[in-house]
Amino acid sequence: MSDRLNEILSEIRTLEKSVKEEIQRKEKEFQYKIRKGRVIFEEEVVQVQRTFSRNLFRYVIGARPLTILSAPVIYAMILPALLLDLCILVYQAICFPIYGIPRVRRSDYIAIDRHYLRYLNALEKLNCDYCGYFNGLAAYVTEIAGRTEQYWCPIKHASGIAGRHSRYHLFIAFGDAETYRTKLAEIRKKYDDLD
Numbered sequence: 001m002s003d004r005l006n007e008i009l010s011e012i013r014t015l016e017k018s019v020k021e022e023i024q025r026k027e028k029e030f031q032y033k034i035r036k037g038r039v040i041f042e043e044e045v046v047q048v049q050r051t052f053s054r055n056l057f058r059y060v061i062g063a064r065p066l067t068i069l070s071a072p073v074i075y076a077m078i079l080p081a082l083l084l085d086l087c088i089l090v091y092q093a094i095c096f097p098i099y100g101i102p103r104v105r106r107s108d109y110i111a112i113d114r115h116y117l118r119y120l121n122a123l124e125k126l127n128c129d130y131c132g133y134f135n136g137l138a139a140y141v142t143e144i145a146g147r148t149e150q151y152w153c154p155i156k157h158a159s160g161i162a163g164r165h166s167r168y169h170l171f172i173a174f175g176d177a178e179t180y181r182t183k184l185a186e187i188r189k190k191y192d193d194l195d
Contacts (some may be wrong), residue, residue, distance in 0.1 A: 005169060014064060015071060030045060032103055038116070040116075041116070041118070046118050049118035049119040051118035051119075052120050053119050053120065053121055056121040056123070057122065059124070068122070070194050072129075081133070083139055084137065084141065088141055088144055089106075095148075101147050101148070101150075101191070101195055102191045103138060104143045104147065109137070109140035110132070110136030111132050113129075114128035114132055115128070142165050142167060146165030146166055146167040146168065147191075149167065149171075150167040151188045154167075154170060154171040154172055154184070155171055155172050155180060155186045156176060156186070158173065158174045171187075172187070176177055
């Protein structure tokens, strides 16, 4: 890996640390704590949040007709998502130990916590948790796929791709046959950057 790439990765880690610090600052600002996976707000914050809640009936009545018609399509996607979630769980449990790939913790990617927000009505809470599950599942699956790709084919693509996974920076340049043959075994075991 080039020195410049290492510098960029170091900058990214520094920025990620800044993001965590900012999240902790917001916890203090909005007066909540996370205990045993539950979000707990100070009582005065709960009262303020309730003043911003929208009535569920008015929320549904005020929705565009096409939004209501598309809802069954959106909610039906939970079935393939749950199946994917189950399949990826089994896949990781069987394959990762065989190849010595560190497991991906599901809880690091899927957060279902927006239902603690008192300014959301019941349908908004459901929708927010649904999106949190789906996007978290996508990130979780991407990380599992990235670690799998790191083991089996850690070669960068010739054309640029959007949304590279967290392991892509370790991959060998497209067309670099010598490095592929000499470094493949090393790259397959390189997980020292994971927490």
